[in-house]
Amino acid sequence: MKLRPLQDLTTESANPISTDLDLKSALEIARIINAEDAKVAAAVQRALPQIARAIDLVAAHFRKGGRLLYVGTGTSGRMGALDASEIPPTFATSPDLVQFIIAGGTKALGAEAEASEDSRELGRAEMVKRKPSKKDVVIGIAASGRTPFTIAAVEYARSRGAETIAVTCNPKSLLERAAHFAIVTDVGPEVLTGSSRMKAGTAQKMVLNMITTGAMTRLGYVYGNLMVNLRLKNSKLSERGITILHRAAHVDREKAHKTLQAAGHDVPLALVMLKAEVPRAQARRALQATAGHVRKAIALAQKSKRP
Secondary structure, three states: OOOOOHHHOHHHOOOHHHOOHHHOOHHHHHHHHHHHHOOHHHHHHOOHHHHHHHHHHHHHHHHOOOOEEEEEOHHHHHHHHHHHHHHHHHHOOOOOOEEEEEOOOHHHHOOOOHHHHHOHHHHHHHHHHHOOOOOOEEEEEOOOOOOHHHHHHHHHHHHOOOEEEEEEOOOOOHHHHHOOEEEEOOOOOOOOOOOOOOHHHHHHHHHHHHHHHHHHHHOOOOEOOEOOOOOOOOHHHHHHHHHHHHHHHOOOHHHHHHHHHHOOOOHHHHHHHHHHOOOHHHHHHHHHHOOOOHHHHHHHHHHHHOO
């Protein structure tokens, strides 16, 4: 596998905007970085059709009982780890639903482990441990698009029938070639040359946020723009649960609180009870019949009331 020379990559190019950065004042440095960061959203916008494709693909595989597996090294691996770790508390899912693989293992989240990223063998071995199948989606993340660890992991997952997506900031990369399709956010050269934790990392986080939030919304774990599928594990979240019911069901906070208690502090269940005006058992049956899709469960529960 012949790697594209680093100097040929957009993300490794010197940025003329930040020439003599070390001679700038603090405010000038902040302004330069801010101006460059403003370009990230436009780069992501150009990739929206591919991001939408990924949202639908991930949602479809979740419905089949599949998983989403992120794989990456360095900053890219940490972006995958961050998004994966945020899904269970946001949407009350199993920690197995969205997983991450990072070169060097979990210790690489807080320490250097960049040597591992050159190993195709380690990338393949880490993916083998996860036993990818046709039910799963694997997203390889690499700003350069040329990381051997990530490419090998994606290639193995694809050989086992998994759907594969590349998330990169350089077009026509080896990672793009290894995956079924790519999401390319060409953010241009970094303010700090080659530091992909900056614009490239920001673009990656934006893309991964869109994919998982979009997929969970498609599954019905969102009602309106409210994250109704959450666990009330502390006082802040309990207060949020009451607020969600107050807003979504248009009831006062006292009724929202009482219904939440009657539902065993289960927000989706309480919302179906309130919106469809049905008892707990009937609301639960509707949620089970719709695989937890809150809006569909409300409609089903309302329909079942009709003579």
